[in-house]
Ligand SMILES: *[C@@H]1O[C@H](CO)[C@@H](O)[C@H](O)[C@H]1NC(C)=O
Ligand SMILES: *[C@@H]1O[C@H](CO)[C@@H](O)[C@H](O)[C@H]1NC(C)=O
């Protein structure tokens with residue numbers, strides 16, 4: 001028998017090798033790391049007993065090396081060991097949905113690592129070298145962690161297999177790195193709720209990203225810039241860019257044929273919604289609200305769900321349908337300039353002749369005669385479509401930075417008298433205009449280049465005339481000679497040129513000095529301007545239009561001064577009707593004085609006795625003139641000023657009487673006054689009435705009144721609970737500095753726009769701000785400044801704007817007495833949103849009053865088709881004659897909610913009245929004929 005050989009050491013070695021590798025017993029190195037992890041986690045997972053981590057649940061190994069750690073949703077707290085990246089074979093790390101905290105360890109050089117899930121924990125920081133050497137990384141997710149601010153490191157650009165990168169609500173700062181556009185496999189990029197700034201990288205154009213979430217950046221600047229690159233991202237399925245500051249137009253997305261969800265709301269997008277968007281057949285969810293979009297109201301197929309706030313834009317209509325052709329032309333003009341926000345904000349609605357800034361129209365309000373865009377920081381080019389404005393007489397584009405050439409099409413404008421493109425950067429040949437067109441091109445280095453700089457001394461020998469036929473191309477202004485050719489000896493040419501230069505220069509000087517004069521009148525009121533004429537020309541500055549306006553308004557006020565007697569009451573009469581200003585007759589006290597009730601010839605009136613300090617004696621003449629103008633301002637939502645009295649130290653104003661008192665009483669003190677709480681419907685109607693009144697003030701024919709002191713105590717109510725705005729036009733009469741101090745003490749502070757507080761400069765947008773505050777008060781039932789609230793709620797605007805950020809809080813902010821149902825709540829939310837827009841810090845970002853009217857009017861009354869009901873006062877009865885129908889409408893007017901058509905009819909009537917301001921309007925006639933002395 002042969003003896004059995006002993007097992008050779010070699011076999012033993014091989015056996016041990018296989019034993020270890022097949023038994024998955026962890027290598028000592030990995031064991032150390034995992035045991036450290038076990039020590040840091042709390043509670044330690046119950047199955048983590050025994051000495052071999054590869055046997056523990058949640059850990060899997062290969063060849064004794066840990067490949068995956070899966071501890072998702074295990075209610076674990078604790079932290080991670082700093083040397084986690086010693087697990088050199090790690091492929092997958094899943095720790096999401098726990099409450100793990102402390103700093104994240106670096107995962108650098110884990111070249112096998114493919115998946116990392118860290119979301120919804122409490123990790124506090126991420127080291128800069130976290131991603132270095134993660135060349136196999138496919139999925140990374142760190143959403144919802146309170147990390148210290150961090151920047152996405154460049155190391156990540158080596159992760160060529162990355163398909164998914166989620167870091168929403170994870171304190172990411174800086175800009176979106178370019179390399180995300182070039183990572184070949186990237187499909188999902190989610191970076192919502194961070195502090196990112198900057199724009200969309202242009203590298204995105206070639207990326208295959210399908211799912212892009214960048215919404216709700218919390219940084220002040222947010223993500224910004226144009227979104228044109230989306231048009232090339234053909235793989236897109238879902239795009240969330242909402243609540244940022246993206247600007248520019250919506251690009252043509254027709255190549256994004258799989259796009260189903262496009263969220264663009266709450267940005268600063270401008271321009272016309274491209275038609276191509278409506279034909280993307282995959283699209284089902286779109287939001288566009290709260291941008292500055294213009295043009296036709298979007299018309300999506302019924303398959304598409306659109307955000308309710310879509311109307312909060314500057315569309316020409318509130319329903320799909322074409323815009324007025326004039327609107328479309330002006331939008332092409334705007335497009336040439338890249339839709340700058342000053343135009344995108346100013347030009348909403350469907351009637352450019354209704355108080356669009358920079359635009360003036362003929363007296364019928366039909367055709368655009370003046371387009372004055374001087375000094376608007378415009379860049380871009382002049383649109384040839386301007387030629388479609390065939391009534392244009394004056395086109396002023398001076399002092400911008402326009403490039404390109406002057407379109408030839410402008411020469412076809414039959415009425416054109418003035419073309420001023422001075423001080424731009426235009427180039428190319430000057431088109432040949434008719435002899436009656438004054439063309440100003442000074443300050444454009446590249447226009448008329450064929451003319452030599454020495455003054456156009458073309459030598460007689462040089463064949464072919466200078467193409468720039470305006471021989472004064474380098475002078476200040478010139479009349480184009482319509483291509484006439486001058487063939488004269490040099491001396492004569494030179495003499496003529498000199499003459500033209502001299503004449504041109506002096507003309508230009510004259511214009512400049514006259515413009516300066518007018519500018520002074522139009523400048524925001526500083527101390528010395530207080531008490532001056534309060535009509536502020538709003539059509540730009542220095543241009544022909546405002547010149548004309550100033551002439552008109554100063555001329556007019558003189559006329560009022562002359563004819564003022566008819567509106568003036570004697571102090572004797574006013575004493576009598578108020579029972580010698582008896583305390584029993586006091587209706588209220590305002591920033592300007594005490595208001596008394598009275599009755600005059602059967603008509604109830606309100607007499608405001610101004611505090612003598614309010615009007616400085618110096619400005620009396622102007623005061624009188626101004627008041628005379630104010631007595632002509634008539635609108636159903638403005639409290640009519642019936643007359644005034646100035647005798648000695650007494651200054652009194654006589655107003656129509658508003659039986660239901662102030663909005664402030666009904667909103668804040670209704671219990672004390674024995675009123676019912678205002679319903680939401682009533683609040684809406686009041687808001688709309690105020691908006692309409694103020695809109696009218698802002699757009700009185702070609703001029704603008706600014707109220708400056710809008711607040712609920714200046715909103716008065718009639719027995720039908722319809723509202724009228726009072727006290728307009730008075731603020732500026734306060735002596736230097738006094739008013740502001742007084743009213744701030746009086747509590748107006750909460751309503752003043754920040755720029756008005758800070759600089760005293762005031763535009764119509766200051767009123768829009770105050771209006772926004774009133775809306776907030778209507779929604780919340782809280783005062784603008786309320787010291788009874790905790791500190792963080794004292795200032796309504798600050799608090800409410802915070803509420804607006806998270807819509808979920810909205811319900812709690814609503815006035816509890818409203819107790820809204822779902823439909824009412826939706827309406828409240830719209831108003832709340834509008835209030836938010838009205839109170840943004842930057843005046844130019846606030847909408848116009850007309851926008852507020854557009855938002856509120858559909859909320860007040862949704863138009864519904866009515867049956868032809870005999871009982872229905874407004875139903876159309878085809879048996880009635882037109883005069884009968886008119887009579888019936890008039891009878892109904894004021895007692896019931898009129899249809900939009902009736903309303904606009906009324907408005908246009910009122911506008912006509914006010915545009916002939918020297919003629920007293922209806923109510924005033926009554927008073928003229930009454931003997932009040
Ligand atoms: C962001 O994350 C924090 C916790 O880290 C959480 O409290 C907050 O609600 C999250 N915000 C959003 C918008 O998800
Ligand atoms: C569309 O958006 C709404 C609201 O955001 C959402 O509830 C709905 O699920 C979305 N539909 C699709 C198909 O994404």
Ligand SMILES: *[C@@H]1O[C@H](CO)[C@@H](O)[C@H](O)[C@H]1NC(C)=O
Nearest residue numbers: 325328329330332385387388
């Ligand atoms: C301007 O008129 C031309 C010719 O009638 C027309 O083709 C073009 O669409 C018009 N442009 C605008 C913006 O209305």
Ligand SMILES: *[C@@H]1O[C@H](CO)[C@@H](O)[C@H](O)[C@H]1NC(C)=O
Nearest residue numbers: 401403404424425426427446
């Ligand atoms: C004016 O336009 C020319 C090209 O036409 C350009 O080179 C130059 O930089 C522009 N100047 C200014 C001040 O924009």
